[in-house]
Amino acid sequence: MSLLSLIVLVPLIGALVILAIPGTRIKLIQGVALAFSAVCLLLSGLLYHLFDTSTAAMQFVQKVSWIPAFNIYYYVGVDGLSVALVILTALLTVLAIIYSFNITLRVKEFFFWFLLLEVGMLGVFVALDFFLFYVFWELTLVPMYFLIGVWGGPKKEYAAIKFFLYTLFGSLLMLLGILALYFNSTPHTFDMLELINQARLLPLTMQIWIFLALYVGFAIKIPAFPFHTWLPLAHVEAPTGVSVILAGVLLKMGTYGIMRVSFPALPLATKWFLPFLIVIAVINIVYGAFCAMAQKDLKKMVAYSSVNHMGYCMLGMAAMSATGFNGAVLQMITHGLITGSLFFLVGVIYDRAHTRDIDAFGGLAARFPVYAGLMIIQVMASLGLPGLAGFVGEFLCFLGAFEAWPYYVAVATIGILVTAAFFLRMIEKVFLGPFNEKWAGLKDMNLRELVAIVPLAVLTVVIGIWPRFCLDLIDPTITYLVGIIK
Amino acid sequence: MSNLILLNPEIILACAGLLILLAGAFIGESRAKLLFHLGTISAAAVLGMIITQAAMSAYGMGTMWVLDPGAQLFKFVILAATVFTLLLSVNYSAIQPRHIGTYTALLLWASCGMMLLSGALDFIYLLISLELISISCFILTGFEQKNPRSAEGAIKYFLMGGLSTAVTIYGISLFYGATGTTNLLNYASSVDFHFGDPAYVMGMLFILVGFGFKISMVPFHFWAPDAYEGAPTPVTAYLSVASKLAALGAMMRIFTGVIPHYALNITLLIAVLAALTMTLGNLTALFQTNIKRLLAYSSIAQAGYMLIGLVVADPIGRESVFFYALAYLVTNMGAFAVAMVVAGKTGSYELDAYNGLAKRSLGLAIVMVMFLLSLAGIPPLVGFVAKFYVFASAVNSHQFLWLAVLGVLNSVVSVYYYMNIARRMFFTESKDPSAVETDMYTAGVIVITSAATLLMGLLPETFMRIVKDCVSFRI
Numbered sequence: 001m002s003l004l005s006l007i008v009l010v011p012l013i014g015a016l017v018i019l020a021i022p023g024t025r026i027k028l029i030q031g032v033a034l035a036f037s038a039v040c041l042l043l044s045g046l047l048y049h050l051f052d053t054s055t056a057a058m059q060f061v062q063k064v065s066w067i068p069a070f071n072i073y074y075y076v077g078v079d080g081l082s083v084a085l086v087i088l089t090a091l092l093t094v095l096a097i098i099y100s101f102n103i104t105l106r107v108k109e110f111f112f113w114f115l116l117l118e119v120g121m122l123g124v125f126v127a128l129d130f131f132l133f134y135v136f137w138e139l140t141l142v143p144m145y146f147l148i149g150v151w152g153g154p155k156k157e158y159a160a161i162k163f164f165l166y167t168l169f170g171s172l173l174m175l176l177g178i179l180a181l182y183f184n185s186t187p188h189t190f191d192m193l194e195l196i197n198q199a200r201l202l203p204l205t206m207q208i209w210i211f212l213a214l215y216v217g218f219a220i221k222i223p224a225f226p227f228h229t230w231l232p233l234a235h236v237e238a239p240t241g242v243s244v245i246l247a248g249v250l251l252k253m254g255t256y257g258i259m260r261v262s263f264p265a266l267p268l269a270t271k272w273f274l275p276f277l278i279v280i281a282v283i284n285i286v287y288g289a290f291c292a293m294a295q296k297d298l299k300k301m302v303a304y305s306s307v308n309h310m311g312y313c314m315l316g317m318a319a320m321s322a323t324g325f326n327g328a329v330l331q332m333i334t335h336g337l338i339t340g341s342l343f344f345l346v347g348v349i350y351d352r353a354h355t356r357d358i359d360a361f362g363g364l365a366a367r368f369p370v371y372a373g374l375m376i377i378q379v380m381a382s383l384g385l386p387g388l389a390g391f392v393g394e395f396l397c398f399l400g401a402f403e404a405w406p407y408y409v410a411v412a413t414i415g416i417l418v419t420a421a422f423f424l425r426m427i428e429k430v431f432l433g434p435f436n437e438k439w440a441g442l443k444d445m446n447l448r449e450l451v452a453i454v455p456l457a458v459l460t461v462v463i464g465i466w467p468r469f470c471l472d473l474i475d476p477t478i479t480y481l482v483g484i485i486k
Numbered sequence: 487m488s489n490l491i492l493l494n495p496e497i498i499l500a501c502a503g504l505l506i507l508l509a510g511a512f513i514g515e516s517r518a519k520l521l522f523h524l525g526t527i528s529a530a531a532v533l534g535m536i537i538t539q540a541a542m543s544a545y546g547m548g549t550m551w552v553l554d555p556g557a558q559l560f561k562f563v564i565l566a567a568t569v570f571t572l573l574l575s576v577n578y579s580a581i582q583p584r585h586i587g588t589y590t591a592l593l594l595w596a597s598c599g600m601m602l603l604s605g606a607l608d609f610i611y612l613l614i615s616l617e618l619i620s621i622s623c624f625i626l627t628g629f630e631q632k633n634p635r636s637a638e639g640a641i642k643y644f645l646m647g648g649l650s651t652a653v654t655i656y657g658i659s660l661f662y663g664a665t666g667t668t669n670l671l672n673y674a675s676s677v678d679f680h681f682g683d684p685a686y687v688m689g690m691l692f693i694l695v696g697f698g699f700k701i702s703m704v705p706f707h708f709w710a711p712d713a714y715e716g717a718p719t720p721v722t723a724y725l726s727v728a729s730k731l732a733a734l735g736a737m738m739r740i741f742t743g744v745i746p747h748y749a750l751n752i753t754l755l756i757a758v759l760a761a762l763t764m765t766l767g768n769l770t771a772l773f774q775t776n777i778k779r780l781l782a783y784s785s786i787a788q789a790g791y792m793l794i795g796l797v798v799a800d801p802i803g804r805e806s807v808f809f810y811a812l813a814y815l816v817t818n819m820g821a822f823a824v825a826m827v828v829a830g831k832t833g834s835y836e837l838d839a840y841n842g843l844a845k846r847s848l849g850l851a852i853v854m855v856m857f858l859l860s861l862a863g864i865p866p867l868v869g870f871v872a873k874f875y876v877f878a879s880a881v882n883s884h885q886f887l888w889l890a891v892l893g894v895l896n897s898v899v900s901v902y903y904y905m906n907i908a909r910r911m912f913f914t915e916s917k918d919p920s921a922v923e924t925d926m927y928t929a930g931v932i933v934i935t936s937a938a939t940l941l942m943g944l945l946p947e948t949f950m951r952i953v954k955d956c957v958s959f960r961i
Contacts, residue, residue, distance in 0.1 A: 069947055142855075172898065
């Protein structure tokens with residue numbers, strides 16, 4: 001069994017083990033969930049260690065025949081595009097599980113769904129057979145539905161079903177696209193690498209149709225304008241740990257899918273679609289930023305800032321150059337770290353004050369130095385302060401895109417300004433100024449919260465100072481990818 | 487007459503029905519449940535017989551009927567559904583002990599009719615098997631004598647059924663008038679001769695209506711929700727699975743085999759009806775508050791998806807219908823079994839009865855979610871593979887890509903009402919927190935169907951091989 005299969009299998013076993021434990025043994029359930037996700041993280045650390053950064057080829061490949069009638073394989077492998085996302089997923093899951101130890105309602109079910117969700121997410125990033133990819137893609141859907149619907153906020157049921165219907169609509173259209181790719185290959189295959197070789201030769205109209213079918217599926221996940229309306233609702237209603245996973249990992253499945261399949265397999269359609277993609281990216285950036293600025297609710301603000309940041313990602317993708325692509329992938333990772341920790345931090349304050357209204361606070365920095373410190377690091381990283389992780393990704397995205405689309409990039413910079421504005425205003429209102437005595441009884445962060453957030457803050461600083469730590473993983477694959485697209 | 491032996495399974499089943507009916511007259515009420523077990527055993531025995539004969543192929547009595555892997559597959563589905571239905575009936579309280587013999591016998595005879603139907607190649611033979619099914623099913627639907635809904639459902643079913651049979655017979659007479667034979671194979675040798683003869687096309691259209699009624703194809707579906715709601719729940723499960731699939735099997739034989747619909751130029755008509763069937767079924771299901779009615783409309787929609795494969799009619803399309811039949815058998819049976827358990831505890835088929843089920847019986851709620859997700863077509867369950875197969879055939883055909891797109895949209899709509907039940911089970915509270923117990927027989931059905939729903943989804947290869955063999959078989 002290859003390392004990758006083991007990484008995917010461990011959380012699945014964990015989920016089944018949890019199902020077998022009686023629901024009253026809460027400590028045991030939490031321990032089991034943590035143990036299995038930690039093993040998964042250790043294995044992905046091993047993956048990082050063993051990963052060969054000198055090649056663009058697929059590594060740790062395992063290929064087993066699954067459904068020969070349709071030429072379907074259990075086929076997994078990673079390259080520079082996916083390896084960092086696998087590690088990010090494993091890391092965020094462990095941290096989110098630690099943070100979620102404060103969940104008291106139906107603990108058994110919670111961690112069962114959570115580990116199942118991890119299986120789906122990891123599977124999406126390692127699958128190289130399109131059918132397998134689709135199965136994992138859909139596997140994330142059901143756990144997320146229950147995680148939002150049972151443990152979410154006041155409008156949880158609506159948020160859960162809206163998320164489910166939106167994503168399912170997209171993924172079913174994607175399924176049609178996958179089938180079209182399958183039937184246009186000879187011999188019929190779902191092998192992504194083989195499809196990339198074959199589909200490039202299809203006529204333009206065919207490519208465009210397939211591209212659009214796949215794009216709707218991916219765009220809803222990203223979420224790209226105008227498919228973003230499920231996101232603020234789902235992010236805000238979901239419990240903290242789940243919001244972190246939603247923003248940190250699930251959104252990346254969309255951009256990952258486009259870079260993994262749509263671009264290399266359908267180069268003609270990609271060229272045709274680029275003008276639209278850049279417009280969508282700019283709308284995401286500017287519109288997302290303005291929406292975030294209009295929010296009074298901290299969590300909603302962070303949610304809309306995700307729309308804005310995924311716009312940077314798409315901007316980098318639209319560049320069609322190694323710089324832009326490197327930026328896009330790095331942005332996926334740094335956004336996972338930064339926005340993940342922002343959602344944690346919003347959760348911390350909400351657990352104490354039971355409000356997320358920006359105007360309700362004031363002067364928190366003096367009383368809660370640790371909390372304020374972490375929040376300010378991550379906010380600065382998010383608005384792109386040099387020296388922190390967010391800057392590197394955004395800078396590369398803009399740099400790459402500027403060559404190809406200078407005017408659009410000029411418009412997109414408005415987004416950066418607005419992002420800085422709303423984040424700084426938030427810091428001013430929440431942390432500076434006179435202290436609101438209403439919150440005098442609150443305590444600073446406890447150990448559980450620190451364990452969940454500090455690793456992310458450390459990584460944010462490390463990647464900001466030494467981005468090659470990440471870029472070296474990505475670069476060979478990206479160079480190869482740009483080569484075959486062009 | 488010598489190859490009447492080919493009908494041995496049907497003959498055995500019919501005789502078992504007769505014996506059980508007779509035994510029912512003499513057995514004491516306290517021991518009447520024994521008859522269910524006798525019925526189950528005989529159906530299971532015949533099922534075993536069919537499995538051993540899976541590879542057999544022959545024409546019976548000239549070309550009255552055919553025995554081929556396709557027919558055997560549908561017989562397998564029908565008998566499996568019969569076994570499940572009888573197991574579900576054991577502890578179904580609305581069936582009075584003194585009627586158990588009649589009930590079991592009718593069920594076996596209906597199954598016998600369906601088995602005959604799946605191999606029919608002659609319209610007279612086909613008509614007799616259809617009548618055997620219909621008459622048995624009419625009575626079974628009205629079996630809850632104390633329940634006015636049951637009587638209402640049975641009457642509606644009977645009136646609509648009678649009408650559709652009349653239309654079918656009229657169609658057969660037109661066909662006979664145009665071709666001079668009731669035999670499909672004799673006719674098939676002179677296809678070109680009849681091409682474009684209006685009487686003949688009219689005849690086939692009327693016959694299509696008859697089938698459309700049986701598989702609850704829109705606009706011939708009006709009986710289904712009322713009959714499904716009124717009938718005893720095991721019978722509802724039986725009607726929605728066995729009766730529908732048997733008719734679909736015969737439709738496949740006729741309209742994609744001996745007289746393909748494209749040769750009749752009615753492909754577009756069937757495609758539009760398939761589109762209407764899934765769309766109306768799903769849209770109406772959205773507004774149901776009763777689980778039996780909801781599953782009735784959902785089963786109408788499911789018939790619509792299956793018809794896509796029939797419309798495409800190439801090998802992949804036909805395989806997809808066969809596979810879908812297997813998937814639908816286990817999934818729908820399981821869903822009805824859970825519905826019966828819940829109603830047995832709460833006494834209600836309203837959706838409110840599902841509130842907070844996850845807290846009362848987590849296991850039951852999880853398997854119900856599995857069945858619902860499978861019906862909705864979410865991986866890794868068998869319903870997904872079935873839908874994947876059907877959509878694959880439509881995408882492959884190019885011409886019917888629009889049906890696949892419509893099917894996708896319908897799947898999204900259907901998720902809303904399927905997940906609405908999941909929402910009630912997991913997100914809401916129940917007034918009564920006590921656990922919902924499952925009796926041994928129903929639990930058996932639920933375990934088998936849920937295991938099959940999961941395993942056939944994860945490892946569909948064996949079944950895909952079987953359906954491929956069925957379709958590629960030439961006698």
